[in-house]
Every structure is written in C-alpha cells, then in structure tokens.
Amino acid sequence: MSASFASALRAASDAASAQHYPQGTLYVVATPIGNLADISLRALHVLQLADSIACEDTRHTQGLLRSYGIEKTGAQLLALHQHNEQEGAQTVIARLQQGQRVAYVSDAGTPAISDPGARLVAAVQAAGLRAVPLPGASSITTALSAAGAVAHSGGQDGFVFAGFLPAKSAERATLIAQQLAHEARCVVLLEAPHRIGELAQALAVLGQRPVTLARELTKQFEEITTQPAQALTAWLEGSPQRSRGEFVVLLHPTAVASDDGKSLQVLRLLLQELPLKTAVRLAAEITGASRNTLYDTALQWKRDGATPDGEAS
Incomplete structure (x- = not known):
C-alpha cells in the first residue's frame, strides 16, 4: 500500500x-x-x-x-x-x-x-x-464532461447511451445509417482498441458531424480529441499510440436550424408527391432545416398514422 x-x-x-x-x-x-x-x-x-x-x-x-x-x-x-x-x-x-x-x-x-x-x-x-x-x-460521464457535447437548447437536451455497437460490420453499418445518423442528441459509444479502427471507418458516413474520441481516461496517456467523423480514420492512423486503450466515442448533437414552421409545411407538401428520403432531402435544401430533424419528424408522422396533410389516417 x-x-x-x-x-x-x-x-x-x-x-x-x-x-x-x-x-x-x-x-x-x-x-x-x-x-x-x-x-x-x-x-x-x-x-x-x-x-x-x-x-x-x-x-x-x-x-x-x-x-x-x-x-x-x-x-x-x-x-x-x-x-x-x-x-x-x-x-x-x-x-x-x-x-x-x-x-x-x-x-x-x-x-x-x-x-x-x-x-x-x-x-x-x-x-x-x-x-x-x-x-x-464512470468513463461515460468523464468523457461527456470534457467534450462539450451535450446540448442544452434547441430540443436536443441530454444524451443517448448506445454502448458497444455490433461486432459484425454489416449490422454496425446498418445501425449507424438507420438510427444513429438520425439521432439529433449526443450519442455515447464505447469501443475496444482492437476495433476502434473499424468503428472509425463505419462512422465516416456521418461526414462533418463532430465526434469526440476519449481514450485512456484518467491515465498517464489520456487523450481527448474532437474530429469530423470523416477524419477519424486519418487521425487514428497519425500515430500507433492513438489506437491504444479503451475508448469512449461521442457523436455530437446535430445542428438544428431555427424554424418558424415553414420547413414542416414544405415537408408535408413534398411527402404528398415524393418518397420519404427524397422529400426530406429537398425540404432540407429548400429551407435550411436539419435533414436529420426533418427525417425524424417524418418518421414520427408515419408512426402516428398521420397523413402528409396533417390529418390522422
């Protein structure tokens, strides 16, 4: 002792x-x-x-x-x-x-x-x-406290704990594309050193979304960095040391443009004529609103059984 x-x-x-x-x-x-x-x-x-x-x-x-x-x-x-x-x-x-x-x-x-x-x-x-x-x-709260990744305005308060993603690449890619990419709040992931490279490659589809990597927390070689998702692989490959240690990975909240309701009106109109993904993409380009937020809204309308004109089906 x-x-x-x-x-x-x-x-x-x-x-x-x-x-x-x-x-x-x-x-x-x-x-x-x-x-x-x-x-x-x-x-x-x-x-x-x-x-x-x-x-x-x-x-x-x-x-x-x-x-x-x-x-x-x-x-x-x-x-x-x-x-x-x-x-x-x-x-x-x-x-x-x-x-x-x-x-x-x-x-x-x-x-x-x-x-x-x-x-x-x-x-x-x-x-x-x-x-x-x-x-x-707790590695989770430790990383969150030093990353500035939890929003407190714009309807994105708090964070989502997802933990370890599936080990199989196809399942991991599907989860990222279909769920995490459309989560506007901060998402907390955990990863082991032997798989962090694979996770970084899978997260590249998130483009410019900021991602914080926190490794070896509280230890001598602690390192915390925030990079665009598409730059994570290059950062890890910059030094052999960077892939060592247990990782907490934080997907920062997606930006939500201020909206006076016009983007939802545009989205409703487009959904009457176009497939969901196409309508969301065009509504985001026309109004400047967050594509992820519009996508989540459209999915919620679908789950609630609402028609594009706002009436319950």
Missing part, C-alpha cells in the same frame, strides 16, 4: 463511518477507471466493512484492494461476471439472506451500465433485498 492511501483509509473512517450501513444489503461500488486516487472515501469504508465482495475478476479486485491496504481472504471474494451473473447472483442473495454486507465492483468504473451488475441488482431486488449505490468514476 502506498503511504498516501494510509491517510485515505483513516479519512474514510472519519468521513463515512457515521452513516448506517445495514446488514443484508448489496452495495454497488464504483471504482477508479485508471487513476487509483479516484476512489471515494465512502467506497473505501464500505470495501473495508463488507463481509463479501463480488467482482468481475477476483485477481484484479484483490490487487485493487491491496493498493489501498484492504485485505480480504479468498473466501470473501466472489467471481461474478457476464458469463455467470445469473448463477452468481443466487450466491450473493444467499449471503445477503444470512445478514452479510456484500459489495459489488466491476473491473473499473460504475457497475451495471456497460459492465455486469444489472442482472445482479435486479435479482437482489426481486428477492426483496436492498441495493445501495455508491457513486464514483
């Missing part, structure tokens, strides 16, 4: 021990995504207090705990990962029913988002037991 974490453990006890930590409870604990100092005082306290710790990789978690000076026996560590989460959840539930405090950690970051944990929490709640979250590091 580093001497710097000895004081952290004392601070954790001083700061967090006054809170009540009920027995028979699952504690979902966020852990650092790279920088060990990004652990919360409450997380340190609960990891010391826990009777058992369920985790993706027991060897990884044992090393993490020892970095902070926390010792747990092999019997106190339970392997619970994507391949055994359903069965592992039953072991956790049995320990909770015995009155144990059980912590769950993924290998890095906040569990149950892109990492395992969601099925565990659902099973624990279905058994009538409690799950308590301990917030902390």
Whole structure:
C-alpha cells in the first residue's frame, strides 16, 4: 500500500463511518477507471466493512484492494461476471439472506451500465433485498464532461447511451445509417482498441458531424480529441499510440436550424408527391432545416398514422 492511501483509509473512517450501513444489503461500488486516487472515501469504508465482495475478476479486485491496504481472504471474494451473473447472483442473495454486507465492483468504473451488475441488482431486488449505490468514476460521464457535447437548447437536451455497437460490420453499418445518423442528441459509444479502427471507418458516413474520441481516461496517456467523423480514420492512423486503450466515442448533437414552421409545411407538401428520403432531402435544401430533424419528424408522422396533410389516417 502506498503511504498516501494510509491517510485515505483513516479519512474514510472519519468521513463515512457515521452513516448506517445495514446488514443484508448489496452495495454497488464504483471504482477508479485508471487513476487509483479516484476512489471515494465512502467506497473505501464500505470495501473495508463488507463481509463479501463480488467482482468481475477476483485477481484484479484483490490487487485493487491491496493498493489501498484492504485485505480480504479468498473466501470473501466472489467471481461474478457476464458469463455467470445469473448463477452468481443466487450466491450473493444467499449471503445477503444470512445478514452479510456484500459489495459489488466491476473491473473499473460504475457497475451495471456497460459492465455486469444489472442482472445482479435486479435479482437482489426481486428477492426483496436492498441495493445501495455508491457513486464514483464512470468513463461515460468523464468523457461527456470534457467534450462539450451535450446540448442544452434547441430540443436536443441530454444524451443517448448506445454502448458497444455490433461486432459484425454489416449490422454496425446498418445501425449507424438507420438510427444513429438520425439521432439529433449526443450519442455515447464505447469501443475496444482492437476495433476502434473499424468503428472509425463505419462512422465516416456521418461526414462533418463532430465526434469526440476519449481514450485512456484518467491515465498517464489520456487523450481527448474532437474530429469530423470523416477524419477519424486519418487521425487514428497519425500515430500507433492513438489506437491504444479503451475508448469512449461521442457523436455530437446535430445542428438544428431555427424554424418558424415553414420547413414542416414544405415537408408535408413534398411527402404528398415524393418518397420519404427524397422529400426530406429537398425540404432540407429548400429551407435550411436539419435533414436529420426533418427525417425524424417524418418518421414520427408515419408512426402516428398521420397523413402528409396533417390529418390522422
């Protein structure tokens, strides 16, 4: 243990021990995504207090705990990962029913988002037991906070978390073209280093849409860059280092031109005579409105059963 974490453990006890930590409870604990100092005082306290710790990789978690000076026996560590989460959840539930405090950690970051944990929490709640979250590091919010990619006006507030796209190139290309290209809000993707090149090539169809690549977040070689989608491949090929590390990929919101309703009038008229995609393209060229926004509007009309003249069919 580093001497710097000895004081952290004392601070954790001083700061967090006054809170009540009920027995028979699952504690979902966020852990650092790279920088060990990004652990919360409450997380340190609960990891010391826990009777058992369920985790993706027991060897990884044992090393993490020892970095902070926390010792747990092999019997106190339970392997619970994507391949055994359903069965592992039953072991956790049995320990909770015995009155144990059980912590769950993924290998890095906040569990149950892109990492395992969601099925565990659902099973624990279905058994009538409690799950308590301990917030902390997350690659998703870390990247968002430094990218300036979440709009707060123009009807594009917030972001969409899409996670890992399909591994098969055809499925990935279809998803990008048919869904992500028409999502006006910021879209958050995750990608592994061995597939980031393929993802960059697939995203090139988005043209000038800004895309932020954030890799090795909180680590020594952290790098965050924003490029037009069509320039991502060239940027990655600029240095071998750029394809290393885990990636968060942010598709920035699409620009929406101010509109007084004329673009929708034009779109309705064109839809009476032309196929949807052609009508959308022409309406965008004529009015200057966002093609993606017009496309989404036309699809919504179709889903709602509205005719081009605005009447319900």
